[in-house]
Amino acid sequence: MHNPRLGADVVAAEQVQDVAVTTDGKVRFTLLLDASDDATLVREARLAVEGVEGVSDVRIDVTDPAEFAAGRDARRGAQRAAHTHGHTHGHTHAAPAAAPRGPARALPVMDAAPARPATPAAPTPVAYPHLGKIIAVSSGKGGVGKSTVAVNLAAALAKQGARVGIMDADIYGPNLPLMLGVNEAPPVRDNMIQPLMAFGVKVMSIGFLIERDQPAIWRGPIVMKVINQFLKDVAWGELDYLLVDMPPGTGDAQLSLVQATHVHGAIVVTTPQAVAVGDALRGVRMFERTGVPVLGIVENMSYLENPETGKPIAVFGSGGGQQLADEVQVPLLGQVPLDPRVVEGGDTGRPIVVAAPQTGAARALTSLAERVAERVAERYGVPAGR
Ligand SMILES: Nc1ncnc2c1ncn2[C@@H]1O[C@H](COP(=O)(O)OP(=O)(O)OP(=O)(O)O)[C@@H](O)[C@H]1O
Structure with missing residues (x-):
């Protein structure tokens, strides 16, 4: 070799x-x-x-x-x-x-x-063919909108007719319950944990299992156990995509996931600033080193739409996502504008692609979902039954 x-x-x-x-x-x-x-x-x-x-x-x-x-x-x-x-x-x-x-x-x-x-x-790594394509949504640092992108991507793929599951592997700050408006102990039937449903998406989060204010005393080895359990013991049924909302950075959870199963692709979320892009580059390299294909980059909070003209205003600089995509030679899958309705969607548990699909941000997230489906199909073929 x-x-x-x-x-x-x-x-x-x-x-x-x-x-x-x-x-x-x-x-x-x-x-x-x-x-x-x-x-x-x-x-x-x-x-x-x-x-x-x-x-x-x-x-x-x-x-x-x-x-x-x-x-x-x-x-x-x-x-x-x-x-x-x-x-x-x-x-x-x-x-x-x-x-x-x-x-x-x-x-x-x-x-x-x-x-x-x-x-x-x-x-x-164990293969779970019924989970479809397992896609990690990741970011180099926190706060760039990774969970926002993950939940909107899940909801948009479901709207497009795909069978979608989403789980978080973030034991320190599970966001899915709040962002998808579901938060209860998932029922257990026949020794299998039943995922909760939101907007046509099956959801499993560590947040369902821990108290909101419980200190994050869980560390490394627990991440592996939780990831394995979510893959193995959750009644996902047949999926086309399982999205995994990773914690920020390049730590235990990333490694645990790639050791636990075959990850079909990673999406790396960044913002246009150079510093966020530097962190994202490390994230990309980590996936590459573990043999996970990076499907592409998403630039979030890319610009603000001028309310009068609809023209983009670059608030945080521009070009970072493209620069990163060029550097690592993967496509820039989408640029999502800043929009207060995105925050509202996150806080009220109704992702913007569902709550306000006509907005620029929702349209960008919806076309992102199309691009992701295309990238997956290019690489692995169209999911069976679609
Ligand atoms: N395009 C956007 N426009 C406006 N606000 C946004 C946008 N994307 C995300 N936000 C807001 O930014 C904040 C951080 O987003 P989010 O929690 O998705 O980030 P994250 O990268 O997953 O962070 P962490 O992993 O640290 O939890 C949230 O309040 C979210 O609503």
Whole structure:
């Protein structure tokens, strides 16, 4: 497998580490992925290994090369310390052979303990074909209107006849209940959590399960559990799209989602200011590094419409979304104007595409939904039954 950045094979370039194989064909390895590495390497590596005869399962831990090196040094230090403690038993210890950094240090066939128990292997993503295309709506920083875009996109896709679900993975600030005007404990039937319905969209939020004022004491591992449970234990039925409203930034939830399932695409929301665009760029890179195709950029709060002429007034500068889209070579899927009715829609639980569909903002969000459906169809074909 060739890495275009290095002009070399990934194995020769020592990007593949800690290879372990079980007798029943499970393969696990660490892939060292530099920030500037090609986005598709993870998926290519998975496909390449899956294509090998006898391989039944592939787990890839994607790690930053610097982090990997730091972790290795720490492990070596610990190994040395362990070997220098006083021994009363009679055998001699071989010096802790500093593991030769040969290319792709293949461990022998391994059925017992993992080589590096301190770093749990990334779980193998589970496919949920009945959920349709899973699309993460993300942003580099908070407050750019990511949840607003997500709920309006969901409602607009449903209006266009698609079967749509939306869930949030934001344990710190779940916005869906307020923005979609639904907030009650979801019923449980046959051990499955029943999603709530709003504007033709099936909704599941952490906000349904926690008290509004409860402190956000949940951290990392809980995110993974919640995401898995929402994917597995919610009675979504057959969907065309499942939108996931991600927390801002590039943290646990993003990683948890891509480890939990195959994410078909990401939409990155930004505002026109350069600073928001810089954060968004990091968001895009994160998805690329984990093999999730970025479907495109949405520029929100792009401009204000002059109430008399309808002409755009650039309040926060202009061109940021396009600049980001050009830089990462994905389309700018839409530009949504600033409109106080968007806020009202969010606060009253009636998304603007439903409450005031004739407004410029609603029209921009509706055409955004069309563009997203087109992008998904270009990549994966038109959903069955549509
Ligand atoms: N196009 C718009 N015009 C006017 N107000 C908007 C627009 N988009 C979003 N807003 C408002 O901006 C605020 C932040 O939006 P939202 O909660 O969707 O952002 P977010 O990026 O999801 O933030 P966080 O992830 O931090 O919760 C909300 O009050 C929302 O109503």
